[in-house]
Each structure stands twice: as structure tokens, then as C-alpha cells.
Amino acid sequence: MSKQFPTRAQDYSAWYNELIVKADMAEHSAVKGCMVIKPYGYAIWEKMQQALDKMFKDTGHVNAYFPLFVPKSLFEAEEKNAEGFAKECAVVTHYRLKTDPDNKGKLIVDPEAKLTEELVVRPTSEAIIWNTYKGWIQSYRDLPILINQWANVVRWEMRTRLFLRTAEFLWQEGHTAHATREEAIKETEQMLEVYAHFAENFMAMPVVKGIKTANERFAGADETYCIEALMQDGKALQAGTSHFLGQNFAKAFDVKFANKDGKLDYVWATSWGVSTRLMGALVMTHSDDQGLVLPPKLAPIQVVIVPIYKGEEQLAQISEKAEQIKKSLLAKGISVKYDDRDTQTPGWKFADYEFKGVPVRIAIGPRDLANGTVEVARRDTKEKKVYAMDGLEEQVENLLNEIQQNLYQRALDFRNANIHKVDSYEEFKKVLDEKGGFLAAHWDGTSETEQQIKDETKATIRCIPLNNKQEEGKCILTGKPSKQRVLFARAY
Amino acid sequence: MSKQFPTRAQDYSAWYNELIVKADMAEHSAVKGCMVIKPYGYAIWEKMQQALDKMFKDTGHVNAYFPLFVPKSLFEAEEKNAEGFAKECAVVTHYRLKTDPDNKGKLIVDPEAKLTEELVVRPTSEAIIWNTYKGWIQSYRDLPILINQWANVVRWEMRTRLFLRTAEFLWQEGHTAHATREEAIKETEQMLEVYAHFAENFMAMPVVKGIKTANERFAGADETYCIEALMQDGKALQAGTSHFLGQNFAKAFDVKFANKDGKLDYVWATSWGVSTRLMGALVMTHSDDQGLVLPPKLAPIQVVIVPIYKGEEQLAQISEKAEQIKKSLLAKGISVKYDDRDTQTPGWKFADYEFKGVPVRIAIGPRDLANGTVEVARRDTKEKKVYAMDGLEEQVENLLNEIQQNLYQRALDFRNANIHKVDSYEEFKKVLDEKGGFLAAHWDGTSETEQQIKDETKATIRCIPLNNKQEEGKCILTGKPSKQRVLFARAY
Numbered sequence A, B: 001m002s003k004q005f006p007t008r009a010q011d012y013s014a015w016y017n018e019l020i021v022k023a024d025m026a027e028h029s030a031v032k033g034c035m036v037i038k039p040y041g042y043a044i045w046e047k048m049q050q051a052l053d054k055m056f057k058d059t060g061h062v063n064a065y066f067p068l069f070v071p072k073s074l075f076e077a078e079e080k081n082a083e084g085f086a087k088e089c090a091v092v093t094h095y096r097l098k099t100d101p102d103n104k105g106k107l108i109v110d111p112e113a114k115l116t117e118e119l120v121v122r123p124t125s126e127a128i129i130w131n132t133y134k135g136w137i138q139s140y141r142d143l144p145i146l147i148n149q150w151a152n153v154v155r156w157e158m159r160t161r162l163f164l165r166t167a168e169f170l171w172q173e174g175h176t177a178h179a180t181r182e183e184a185i186k187e188t189e190q191m192l193e194v195y196a197h198f199a200e201n202f203m204a205m206p207v208v209k210g211i212k213t214a215n216e217r218f219a220g221a222d223e224t225y226c227i228e229a230l231m232q233d234g235k236a237l238q239a240g241t242s243h244f245l246g247q248n249f250a251k252a253f254d255v256k257f258a259n260k261d262g263k264l265d266y267v268w269a270t271s272w273g274v275s276t277r278l279m280g281a282l283v284m285t286h287s288d289d290q291g292l293v294l295p296p297k298l299a300p301i302q303v304v305i306v307p308i309y310k311g312e313e314q315l316a317q318i319s320e321k322a323e324q325i326k327k328s329l330l331a332k333g334i335s336v337k338y339d340d341r342d343t344q345t346p347g348w349k350f351a352d353y354e355f356k357g358v359p360v361r362i363a364i365g366p367r368d369l370a371n372g373t374v375e376v377a378r379r380d381t382k383e384k385k386v387y388a389m390d391g392l393e394e395q396v397e398n399l400l401n402e403i404q405q406n407l408y409q410r411a412l413d414f415r416n417a418n419i420h421k422v423d424s425y426e427e428f429k430k431v432l433d434e435k436g437g438f439l440a441a442h443w444d445g446t447s448e449t450e451q452q453i454k455d456e457t458k459a460t461i462r463c464i465p466l467n468n469k470q471e472e473g474k475c476i477l478t479g480k481p482s483k484q485r486v487l488f489a490r491a492y
Helices: A012-022 A039-058 A079-086 A126-136 A181-201 A248-252 A277-286 A311-330 A346-355 A366-371 A392-417 A425-434 A447-457 B012-022 B039-058 B079-086 B126-136 B181-201 B248-252 B277-286 B311-331 B346-355 B366-371 B392-417 B425-434 B447-457
Strands: A026-028 A035-037 A069-071 A091-094 A097-099 A107-109 A114-121 A145-154 A168-178 A208-211 A223-230 A236-246 A256-258 A264-266 A268-275 A303-307 A336-338 A360-364 A373-378 A384-388 A419-421 A438-442 A460-465 A470-474 A481-489 B026-028 B035-037 B069-071 B091-094 B097-099 B107-109 B114-121 B145-154 B168-178 B208-211 B223-230 B236-246 B256-258 B264-266 B268-275 B303-307 B336-338 B360-364 B373-378 B384-388 B419-421 B438-442 B460-465 B470-474 B481-489
Touching (some): A012 A026, A035 A039, A039 A145, A039 A168, A039 A181, A039 A277, A069 A126, A079 A248, A079 B097, A126 A168, A126 A248, A145 B145, A168 A181, A181 A223, A181 A236, A223 A392, A223 A460, A268 A277, A277 A392, A303 A311, A311 A392, A346 A360, A360 A392, A384 A392, A392 A419, A425 A447, A447 A460, B012 B026, B012 B277, B035 B039, B039 B145, B039 B168, B039 B277, B126 B168, B126 B248, B181 B268, B223 B392, B223 B460, B223 B481, B236 B248, B236 B277, B268 B277, B277 B392, B303 B346, B311 B336, B311 B360, B311 B366, B311 B392, B346 B360, B360 B366, B360 B392, B366 B373, B373 B392, B384 B392, B425 B447
Parallel strands (some): A303 A336, A419 A438, B419 B438
Antiparallel strands (some): A069 A114, A091 A114, A091 B091, A097 A107, A145 A168, A168 A268, A208 A223, A223 A236, A438 A481, A460 A481, A470 A481, B069 B114, B097 B107, B208 B223, B223 B236, B236 B268, B256 B264, B438 B481
């Protein structure tokens, strides 16, 4: 197998696009801006879903399902939210097609089947959900409501990229309702921690936890918390958000509850989500010029076993051993594939599994059989070692843990090496162009300044880190006083 | 807890609707024809998904995801399929809303954001998937493709009922591609077996496996296999279908492959699906006038433990024991809830869990503590028995299996008692009106006869059972010769 594709240094963007397609993760579809998630990519997404779903349930949440469509009158109820998403809404206006009288075999929209009220394909579900919660909440006894939904959403994008920005994407969206402001903020923060834990411990992707500025806040939120990651090209990527929605949606949909004293108050809300965008983040955090690199915890195949043989008899002997090894690894909960196809050479297989990011490859040849050994190659460092077959399953288990750790540490070192303190606008622009990464700079706290910097440099404030160090300084653009550095970056 | 609702005898349809809502399974949404699946209902659906997904994977299938939207030109490519679904398609015509200049705070569809080609919200995905497969298949080496998708689909329905018929519903759709006709038929039949196994062994719902007549066939299929179940009101319900699509979609989308001899041929296809409709079937198969009855294998809570106590001290003693029992049941993989809320009486809790269909209830009072016993009540027969705490977990495990078996047997007895042989059209109509159920009758094999019977009686041919007994007879309507009885019924 030979998959020619650009190196990261040659063309990072082309490297990413071709990697996604050639590794069979996803491809563009016939529908402008929508992707097909192929089985190998979807298997990674399923692993993400499983891990996240368990974490949501462990923190007391349950799943439910709300409609795909939002009637326009509900959609526009929370004005800021509506304004924020109106420009990218797919709108259903008709509910029937009919035969084209002028063109046999073709269909046209039936003008008589026009909806009296248009339906928006959900770009996010706050509106439909809060309209539903209104019927569920009367008293404090009905609270909290802790619901998550796994769903598809549509945001019409003009410029799309596989996983990173597509018109339709898959995600989960949590929507919770609380009796007090404090409880809602606690929930918002808890889910940010869940996302950070997932990013760091499953995706092996370090993240900065922080708060968005008003410019970058979710439309309809009082506060948006986020996790921000750094990609290998020095651009940032927002990997998850958790919103404190205050009473905005409760007011828009008139959702009140009677507290213990019988007094009516509006309900407090949060929402939080991560999406298939994480797939793009995963690829761009670890992969290299030889293809995908997957952290073991999210790899659909953690170990592949490849036989090196001449003739049927040798294959039979090797296969017997390989099946034993496979069984002992499966018993440890490790996912294993034994690839004994005779249509491909071992070399082709090596290259293919390397390209697909399989963390550990075990090769067994006749000499290994004689010696009671196998050759073990790890994808992250490309090191090869000879291991004894005895106790191999423990060795492999340890190796998988080591790879998971190593990927995280490597990404963390890279991230930390790419946070640059800058103290003037000149330095800011120079470092941004020459090095990229996160730029820790003083800012006067105004939206106007942030906007001007964005217009002039394409860099935005990714977040104000949580527990940020307080220090006196001057805004790089206006020279006005500032009490802390914030993180700027160009972002996906 | 008191949930007044109609008995089945009083009004079966109202009984069903109110049961679904009052048991917190689902409710109607603000979007006409679309439902909200509430957490308790969704938890059952998740259990269904898990069991089915495992069976799909065990038979070699993988999951993937294809776009929600189908461009109209693709949608109309397979003419019969397009014709079959055209009348119930939600159509996206615009991709942006804008502020209404005449009405501050309101939005209107932006006429400048009209799509050049309308997008159909998928009612089923054959079109978009076969257009994608075209790019994946060149030679026999690319076959078979064995893909499943979990997704939402939309079919605009005028008259809707929760779970049974909704404009949007959740389902899985398998779409496979094969090199030979034989292999595709084998796949179609295999998936029918998977569905039947799931229905009978997880849902405890007996089904008849059969083949649809041309009138009832999936639009675009050469043959539709189905499983048909009988509800308590004597109406049939199609619980799953598996379609042999021949080369229809391969021809519509020009998907050819080179066989081993290098000759080009069209690819053979199947598709198969089950949906949230199964939730309705589950409810109508087992539930009674006291509420839901759930088979243990699909019950979100299999065992509930309720303490009967006076005062904090007694509660503390009972709770200690209850937590031990809970732990021992969890260790057996049984899902348990210990409900020690002090806001509700034991009686209220008993009624509530009965209504929610929890298969086994364990009550522990002070006398039980003294005697080393508990009271165990089963939901299916409402029997109560006193069990020793010693070895309780095995007893409960056995009881859950027994309940699962009993529900199946009960439903099977009911179904078998409601297959009626009829030999004249008069008898057919009489039995249909008075007893309902499946009517095994001779039919001349023509679509016209089937249509006339449907027009006159609202009964359709549910299926021609697999391995059907061959016998000479005369069509009940036309008197023409017939070689086998087929199953008629009124259906959901």
C-alpha cells in the first residue's frame, strides 16, 4: 500500500483533507457541505460517544430525544439566540413533492403543500427543548432536569471542511434546568470538567479551560465556558463548550417554578455540547506524515497481528500462535485484528495499518515461532522491539497505556512550547505570523479592541483561562490598563 | 400515585395514548406530528439499540453515517422509490432567515437564500447511499459492503400516533451491496432472522416471518420480507422489514463492479430497518390496565427496592440491608433502583413502579428484617411471594428469566389463539369485525383482489408466511384457485 499525500510542512491543510479521505474516515457527499462518515471514522466516533455517554450518566444525566424541526415562531422566541443562528438555517417550507407535469419521471415541489409556518432544521435545540420543559416544570420538585441528547444538527456553512466545519454534523447537547443560579453555574462548570477530562484522558489532547469573551459567547448565553486545544500548525480549536444560560430561555418561553415557599421564579438553564468536530481535533493533534496516529483508548483496532510466512504450512503454524495471542489480548479487553489475508503482502499491510493509526502492530514469522518471540512495533514512535510470547498480553497492555501517555505528553509539550507571552502589538503580529500558537497578551477588556485585532490579524481571544494569573499590564492595542493576560490565536 | 386512565376494553386507542404519556415514555411536541421521546422511553430505546447493534456487528456489519438531506435529483433517480415517498417529503428550499423589516424581533425566510436545488429530508437513505457506493465500488474485491446507520428520518404523516406513526422517527437502516443475487437474498433473509430473534427473545413478542405482496412491498424493492406481530386489540403491526432490492438502485445510480473475470455487472442490494415503532409494539403486546408491562431484557429498571418503615432508625436498618441486596443484584448484571425517598409513601411508590412496568419489586419492612426475608412482587402476574434474603440474587435472576419467558408465552398463546382460518368472504368479514386477529384465507394472488378486500374491509395481506403450508383452495373473494392461505389483518 502506498498512499502518497502531502507532508504537514508542505501543505498542512491539504495534508489534513487527504488524510481524512485516504484513511477512510470521511468524505464529501453529493449534498453541498455535508459529509459521509465512513465506517472507520464512525467507529472512532462510537468510541467517543461511549466514553462521553458513560461520563454523562455517571454525573446523573439521562438521554432523551427532541424533534429535528423547530417552528419559526419558537425559534425566534429567544432573540439573541435566533439572531445568532438565523443566517445559517436550513428551512423546510413544503411537505410534499409531486410529478412534474412537463417532465416525466421528474419531481417538483408541490406548491399546494406549503407549510403555514416554516420549520427550521435545528442548529441547536434550546428553543424546542425549553418550549417542552415549560410543560414539565411546575415546582422545585420537578428540578433539576438533567437531560442529554445525541443528535444531528444543521448549520448552513459556505466554506466547509470534513469534520471541522460541515453543514450537518453529529453532536450531543445537554440541556439542564435548575432552581438556583448557583446550581446552574455548578453544572456548567462540572460539564466543562467532564469535557476536559475526556479530551485529556481519552483523546490525549491537552486543553486550556477558560471563559469566552462577549464576542465569542454562545448566542443566548450569559457565560460560555470552553476548552481550547492547539493543533500542530499552531492554530487553536474550540473543542467543547458549556453555557450558563441564566434565565434567558426561561423568560423567552415563560418557564417558571414554585420554590419551597411557593414563590414563582424563572428557571435557570445550562447547555453544553461537543461534536464530530472532535474527530478533526483528534487527527490534527497526533497524526504525522505517515498517516493517522490514534490514542489507544479511541482506536477501533488497538492491536493488529500480521503473519510473515511462506506457504500454507508455515501460515497454519503461525496462525495457531496468533490466535492464542489474540485470545489472550481479547481477554484483557484489548481490541485485536488478526490479518491473515493472502491477497496482500506483509509490507502492504504494515503500511496500511500504520496509515490507519493502529497503535500496536505485532508481526510473527517462522524465526519468532522458533524463538518464542514476536516483533512489536508502536505507531507513535515507530520503535520496534522483540518481545517474548510469554506474558505478552501484559506487555502489550502496558505498552498501550504508555502510548496513550506518550501521546498526551508529546501534545502537552508542544502546546506548552507554543504559548507565547507578547507585550506589544508589533510583537503580537510578528509572533502570530512566524510562530502561531497561543499568544498570552494584555487586553483592555472591550469588544471593540477584540474586534479590531480580529479584523487586522484574524486572531481572536480563545479564552480567559480559569484561575488566570492576575498581573498589571497594558492592552497591546490601546495601551489601556489590564489586569490579566488572555489567550489569542487564529482558530479553526 | 393514582393514574386514572381508560381500560383496554373501554377504549383501546385512548388506553394506548394515555399510557405512553402518563408512563413518561413520550409526548407530542410543538411540531405537528413529531414526538418528544422522554428519558424513560428513551432508556428503553437505548436497550433496544444496544441489543440490535450487537447483533448487527456479530453478523459482520459496521456503522456509518450519511447525510440527512437528499438532493431532489438523486431522490428521483430510482423512480418507484421516489414515487413511493414523494407524497410525504419534507423539503428544504432555503438556507437562511432574515429579520422581518416590517416586524421587529421576527424572522422571515430570506428569498435571496433560495437553494438552486431543493433538498429532501431523508424518508429513507437508499438514494444518498447508493450514490455514495458508486464511488466505493469498482471490483468484486470491494464487495460485500455491510453497513448500518442509526438515524432520524422524516415521513410527513397527516394522522400521527406516538411511536406508531410520527413525522420524524428514529431507526436503523442497513444498506448492503453484493456481487451476486444469491448473496443478497441470503443477507435479506439473515437480517429477517436477526429481527425475529430480537422481537421474540428481547421484546418477548412472537412474530410471523413472511413475504409481502406486491401491493405492500417497499417502493423500489424486488421482494420485501417482514415480521408481523399481533397486538392485544387484534390488529397486526409490521415490526421490521428486510428488502431484497435486486439491481434497481445499482441501475438507477449506475453502480457496476468488475467480477473475477473482469466482466462488468450491476451490484445487488439489500436494505433493512426497524424503528421507534417497536416501542409502540412493545407497549401494545404486554401492557395492561394497570400500566406498562416491560420484559426484563428491555426494562431500564429491572428491580426496584422499596423500604417500609417508621422513623429514621428503622430506615437506617432497612437501608443497610437494601444496599447489600442492591449490590448483590448489580453484581449479577441486574439493574436495580433503591427508592428511599421520604417524600412519597410506599403505596404511592408501588403504584408508580407498577405503572412504569418495573418487572420485579422488592419490599423490605421491619418484620422482614427480623425474619431474614423480603417480599417480592412480579409485575406480569402481580403475584407476591416471601423470599429468604439468603440466595436472593439467584432467586431474582431466575424470576427475571421466568418473567421474560412468561411474557413471551402469554403473547404467543394469544397470537396463536387469534389466527383464524376462514373460507368465505362472509366469514372473513364476520370474524374480522367480531374477533380481529390474523385471518388465514385463500387468495387468488392478484393485486386487484387484495385492493378490493382492503377497500371493503380495511384488511390487508400482512404476509405470505415463510415455509407456508401448501394446500388447494379457492380465493375468498373471486373463487379462483389458490395454493396457499395468506394472513390478512387490519393493521397499525
